[in-house]
Amino acid sequence: MKTIFEPAKPYFKLLGNQKHRTGATYRLMNFVVQTAVDDGLLLLHNMTKEMVLLSKEEQQVFEQCPTDLPELINHWFLVPEDHDDCLLSRQYTNVARMLAPKKTHITGYTIMTTSDCNARCFYCYELGQARRPMTEETAQQTAEYIIKHCGGEPVNIEWFGGEPLFNKPIISLICNRLKEANVKYESSMISNGYLMDAETVKEAHDEWKLNQIQITIDGTEQTYNRVKAYIYKGVNAYEKVMENIGHLLAADISVSIRMNIDMHNADDLERVTEELHERFKDNKNLHAYTHLLFEDKNKRTGISDDKKRKVLLQKMRQIQDKMTEWGMYDRDSFEGIVRSGSCMADNDACVVIQPDGYITKCEHYTDSHHVGHISEEGFDEQMIAYFKEMGYDWIEACKHCAKYPACAVLKACPNCNECYPEMPEEYAREMQQEMKQLYKAHLKQEQEEAEKKAQEAEKQSQEVTEKAKPSAEA
Ligand code: SF4
Ligand code: SF4
Ligand code: SF4
Incomplete structure (x- = not known):
C-alpha cells in the first residue's frame, strides 16, 4: 500500500x-x-x-x-x-x-463596489434590490478600515457586486490607499466580464493584483445575449466577453467560467465548452464548472421534477466529461484539509463590506443581517453567533454520502437546500475524477524529483571524476 x-x-x-x-x-x-x-x-x-x-x-x-x-x-x-x-x-x-487558531485580524474582505449592474439576468438574486454604488467617501473609509484591522498581515480582497466593474474607480481608490499604507494585498473578482477590456486587464494585473476572476457564461452567442440582456444596445456582448477572457488569460490571470445550467440552455452549454476549448486551447489558466440552477430554493430537492433533474444531471455529466478531457474542469471536491469552518460567514477573519459601508458575513445578505459598520468598532455578537449556527438536520442519505465530512452548511446559507437525491452519487463521481487528476500530478512530481536526483548524482560523480584527474601542472 x-x-x-x-x-x-x-x-x-x-x-x-x-x-x-x-x-x-x-x-x-x-x-x-x-x-x-x-x-x-x-x-x-x-x-x-x-x-x-x-x-x-x-x-x-x-x-x-x-x-x-x-x-x-x-x-x-x-x-x-x-x-x-x-x-x-x-x-x-x-x-x-x-x-483552529483564534483569528485576531481581519484579512479576508469581500467588497461590494456597487449593487448595480450592466446586465439584467432573470435569475439574479439581487433583482428588485436598490441599485447603490459605493461613494468615494465610503471607499476611503473602507481602505482605512482594512489598514486598521488587518494587523499588518497580507490581505485578500474579493471584488463583488452587482457588477464590481460598474464602479471601477472605487477599486483603484482602495488599492491606491492600501499601497500607500504598505498593506500587501491580492484580489479576485466575481464579474460578468463585459467591462474587462485590455486596458482594464492591465490595471487589474498591475494595480489591483488581480489573480483570479469568475465569469458566468450562460450559453452560446444568442442565448447568452438574451439571458444577460445588457443595458447596451447594438453590441455583441458575447463576443466582447470572449475577447476579454482572452485578454485576462494573456495577462496570466486565472479565469474560472461558471455555467449556470437549466433546461433552457443545457445543450447550448456543451457548445460553449467546445468553443472555449477551440479559442483558448490548453491554456492552463482557463477553468470551468457547471452549476445547477434551482427552481425552488425552499425545496430540499432543488429541482423537484425527478425526470427533469435526471435529464439535466446527465447533460451536466456530458459537459463535465468534455471539460475534464480538455483539462478545464475545475471543481475542488477534495480540499485535502479538515475544515475548521464552513465558509467566510463563520470565519472571524472575513467580512463583507457593502456599498453603504455596512458589514455582513455573507454576500447574499445585503439589506439585513448586518453585523456592524466600517465607521464603528466591534460587531453585533448575536448576529456573528447566528452566522455560526449549523444548518439543516442530516437526512438518511447523508449516512452513505462521501461528502458528509465536508458538507458543513450554515443555517444562514441561502444555498443550504442544494442537495438532491443524486447528490451522493454526483459527489463521488466528482471525487473520482479529481482523484485521477491528483494521482497524475503526484506521478509527474515523483518523476520530476527522480530526474532531479539523477541529474544531481550525475553532477556529483562528474565532480569526483574531475577531482581525481591528475592536474596538468602535476
Ligand atoms: S451579471 Fe450578475 S449581478 Fe448582473 S444581473 Fe446578472 S447575475 Fe445579477
Ligand atoms: S450532499 Fe451528502 S452529506 Fe450533504 S446533505 Fe446531501 S446527502 Fe447529506
Ligand atoms: S453562507 Fe452560503 S452563500 Fe453565504 S458565504 Fe457561506 S457558503 Fe456562501
Whole structure:
C-alpha cells in the first residue's frame, strides 16, 4: 500500500490507529471513495484526507478479503459493520474547530463596489434590490478600515457586486490607499466580464493584483445575449466577453467560467465548452464548472421534477466529461484539509463590506443581517453567533454520502437546500475524477524529483571524476 497523501495533521495523530476488533466483520467507511487507475486502486478517505494506492496484487486481496490488509483497518478505511461513521466524523470536525487558531485580524474582505449592474439576468438574486454604488467617501473609509484591522498581515480582497466593474474607480481608490499604507494585498473578482477590456486587464494585473476572476457564461452567442440582456444596445456582448477572457488569460490571470445550467440552455452549454476549448486551447489558466440552477430554493430537492433533474444531471455529466478531457474542469471536491469552518460567514477573519459601508458575513445578505459598520468598532455578537449556527438536520442519505465530512452548511446559507437525491452519487463521481487528476500530478512530481536526483548524482560523480584527474601542472 503506497501513501499518496498523508492524513491531515494534527487531527489524525489525536485519532490514532484503529484497534482491530476480533471476530468483527469489516466494511469500507462510508466516506471512502475508490477509483481504478493503471497501477491499481486508489482509495481516498474524505474524513482523514488520506489517499493510498493499492497495487494490482493488493487490489485482488482487497476484493477478496480486505481485512488481510491490516493497514486499512489501522487507518480507518475499514470499520466494523456496526460503526457509526457520522458520529466519528462530527467528533473529528469538532476537534478541528477547537484546535483552529483564534483569528485576531481581519484579512479576508469581500467588497461590494456597487449593487448595480450592466446586465439584467432573470435569475439574479439581487433583482428588485436598490441599485447603490459605493461613494468615494465610503471607499476611503473602507481602505482605512482594512489598514486598521488587518494587523499588518497580507490581505485578500474579493471584488463583488452587482457588477464590481460598474464602479471601477472605487477599486483603484482602495488599492491606491492600501499601497500607500504598505498593506500587501491580492484580489479576485466575481464579474460578468463585459467591462474587462485590455486596458482594464492591465490595471487589474498591475494595480489591483488581480489573480483570479469568475465569469458566468450562460450559453452560446444568442442565448447568452438574451439571458444577460445588457443595458447596451447594438453590441455583441458575447463576443466582447470572449475577447476579454482572452485578454485576462494573456495577462496570466486565472479565469474560472461558471455555467449556470437549466433546461433552457443545457445543450447550448456543451457548445460553449467546445468553443472555449477551440479559442483558448490548453491554456492552463482557463477553468470551468457547471452549476445547477434551482427552481425552488425552499425545496430540499432543488429541482423537484425527478425526470427533469435526471435529464439535466446527465447533460451536466456530458459537459463535465468534455471539460475534464480538455483539462478545464475545475471543481475542488477534495480540499485535502479538515475544515475548521464552513465558509467566510463563520470565519472571524472575513467580512463583507457593502456599498453603504455596512458589514455582513455573507454576500447574499445585503439589506439585513448586518453585523456592524466600517465607521464603528466591534460587531453585533448575536448576529456573528447566528452566522455560526449549523444548518439543516442530516437526512438518511447523508449516512452513505462521501461528502458528509465536508458538507458543513450554515443555517444562514441561502444555498443550504442544494442537495438532491443524486447528490451522493454526483459527489463521488466528482471525487473520482479529481482523484485521477491528483494521482497524475503526484506521478509527474515523483518523476520530476527522480530526474532531479539523477541529474544531481550525475553532477556529483562528474565532480569526483574531475577531482581525481591528475592536474596538468602535476
Ligand atoms: S451579471 Fe450578475 S449581478 Fe448582473 S444581473 Fe446578472 S447575475 Fe445579477
Ligand atoms: S450532499 Fe446531501 S446527502 Fe451528502 S452529506 Fe450533504 S446533505 Fe447529506
Ligand atoms: S453562507 Fe452560503 S452563500 Fe453565504 S458565504 Fe457561506 S457558503 Fe456562501
